[in-house]
Amino acid sequence: MRFLVDLHTHTVASDHAYSTIMDYFNYAADIGVQMFACTDHGPAVADAPHKWHFGNLGVVPHIVNNVAMLRGAEANITAAGGLDLEDYILQRLDIVLAGFHPNYTPTTREEHTALMIEVIKSGRVDVIAHPGNPNYPIDYEAVLVCAKENNVAIEINSSSSINTRLGSHRNCVEVARLAKKIGNTISLGTDSHFVTYLANFEESIKVIEEAGMGYDQVLNTSPAKVLDFLESRGHAPIESLRSFFTPYP
Ligand SMILES: [Zn+2]
Numbered sequence: 001m002r003f004l005v006d007l008h009t010h011t012v013a014s015d016h017a018y019s020t021i022m023d024y025f026n027y028a029a030d031i032g033v034q035m036f037a038c039t040d041h042g043p044a045v046a047d048a049p050h051k052w053h054f055g056n057l058g059v060v061p062h063i064v065n066n067v068a069m070l071r072g073a074e075a076n077i078t079a080a081g082g083l084d085l086e087d088y089i090l091q092r093l094d095i096v097l098a099g100f101h102p103n104y105t106p107t108t109r110e111e112h113t114a115l116m117i118e119v120i121k122s123g124r125v126d127v128i129a130h131p132g133n134p135n136y137p138i139d140y141e142a143v144l145v146c147a148k149e150n151n152v153a154i155e156i157n158s159s160s161s162i163n164t165r166l167g168s169h170r171n172c173v174e175v176a177r178l179a180k181k182i183g184n185t186i187s188l189g190t191d192s193h194f195v196t197y198l199a200n201f202e203e204s205i206k207v208i209e210e211a212g213m214g215y216d217q218v219l220n221t222s223p224a225k226v227l228d229f230l231e232s233r234g235h236a237p238i239e240s241l242r243s244f245f246t247p248y249p
């Protein structure tokens, strides 16, 4: 299976990541990746950029070196059940991921589930990032059913068992099994913190195969599928990317 899109990457804007946006454009062109989402951490965690980083992402062209980039964020779910970026900033972005990070100290499975459901229902998030994170247990079925009802994608994160969040693999397989049953839209992200991890979906593929999920539900097989999904979420069509990825009749 070939994935042409990576929907979760970090750049030097997050202090613990080590590549620039331009590194991603160039590397993607080298390895044949057609699109990536630039999704640095929302401002509530210590290593994150200032919110102006997200507000000003519009200065970065959608296409450089024949590779497409989505202007995005990985927002943090807060203890109040919201996100750490204001609406006027979220509205400027092409894609918003959200997940639990150290800005919120884990409490109970019930509370984590309730916060995640609140965020899904708010309409402000397109993708739930790394739901299999063992540090923040949730009721997978409740979250996935709610995500399906609200047309929010569920991420299978490719770095979950490699660099961080050790112990995620079994959880991710459980999420994928449920996602198959419920029919969730699946977003794959490498969560790359250095450019050479871009589009390395080895771990995600293991999870998908083990769960017997197949690839129909996965957005990353084509840039057009990603753009369709984002428009179905209410984002304005990105005309430059639409024409870039639509072959001449
Ligand atoms: Zn994350």
Ligand SMILES: [Zn+2]
Binding pocket: 008, 010, 074, 191
């Ligand atoms: Zn991330």
